[in-house]
Amino acid sequence: MQAAPIETRLIDGKAYARRLTDTVRDGVTALGETHGVVPGLAVVMVGNNPASEVYVRNKIAHTEGVGMRSVAHKLPGSTTEAELLAVIDRLNRDPEVHGILVQLPLPRGIASDRITRAIHPHKDVDGLTPENVGRTTLGQDGLVPCTPLGCLLLLRSELGTLKGLHAVVVGKSNLVGRPMAQLLLQEECTVTVCHVATPDVGSLACQADVLVVATGHKGLVRRDWIKPGATVIDVGITRVTTQEGKSRLMGDVVHEEAMGRAGRLTPVPGGVGPMTIACLLRNTLTAAERSVRGLQPGT
């Protein structure tokens, strides 16, 4: 006998992000009134990766939309590590800059871990410095990476408590998979992390109550990878050109196969992406608030 069909609920990340952004805008206004401070975000981009340019443009538009200051540093692809370190040093010392984001990946020849480590932890709105990674892992209040934070906020609003759920994270990057796994562990999920060396990822994925996929491998997750009724968070973004020559985005999940199988699903676009930007604004506000109130963690 056929099981009853599942009606998949699409998670409207854009709507959640709009609400979060409105809260951030209120916080920016309040900080201006109480302390006369305008939060400032510096976005540093090296070389011209067309996909990155879209994200950077989006980020700048949203930053200004909430009343923050945004400074874009577009450096040529030939920039050396020493030159990039000098830019970061200047931003670290600039009192008008509260958040620094260095767009990843960086060109070959620049060691991204050395660049990340050079960012002052109090301005590290990406949550990638060893101090903030440690704080996230220990459940202390540092700055939490924007994409995993956005996924967690979506999951909490959709499901309430996550306690006791089996969460499977596919991907173990420093930017998404690892911090996602740490945050889910703090929610008292049972967490399984899969990556390229994991044999038969599908056999683990299909046991997940919560499945978070962040690989950049479009169409990786098929229908039988999804436990009926599971909540599926699709972080992956791949830009493809259709036969009509149009550009569109695809997630890591085969959307039409997940429909009718997952209980809830984030679409691409309009799912995790807008939450990443909203969380970046939130982290920048948090960094600015802490700097004016002298409330930096660990000081």
Ligand SMILES: NC(=O)C1=CN([C@@H]2O[C@H](COP(=O)(O)OP(=O)(O)OC[C@H]3O[C@@H](n4cnc5c(N)ncnc54)[C@H](OP(=O)(O)O)[C@@H]3O)[C@@H](O)[C@H]2O)C=CC1
């Ligand atoms: N929506 C948003 O806001 C954001 C979206 N993204 C998107 O999310 C995706 C992932 O980003 P990011 O984490 O930075 O990417 P990385 O390339 O740094 O990491 C990808 C991870 O996925 C794993 N992986 C790749 N292919 C497979 C596979 N076939 N089976 C199992 N694991 C696999 C890799 O494993 P291993 O480590 O073993 O190589 C790696 O850990 C990209 O599409 C990116 O564009 C990223 C950030 C924000």
Ligand SMILES: Nc1nc(=O)c2c([nH]1)NC[C@@H]1CN(c3ccc(C(=O)N[C@@H](CCC(=O)O)C(=O)O)cc3)C=[N+]21
């Ligand atoms: N240091 C660093 N931090 C990052 O957070 C970071 C990075 N480097 N490098 C690249 C990835 C990717 N990323 C996205 C952010 C927003 C959208 C986004 O806004 N997406 C929208 C719309 C996208 C569109 O239509 O072009 C959506 O999915 O609906 C996507 C992807 C952040 N990243």
Ligand SMILES: [Mg+2]
């Ligand atoms: Mg990586």
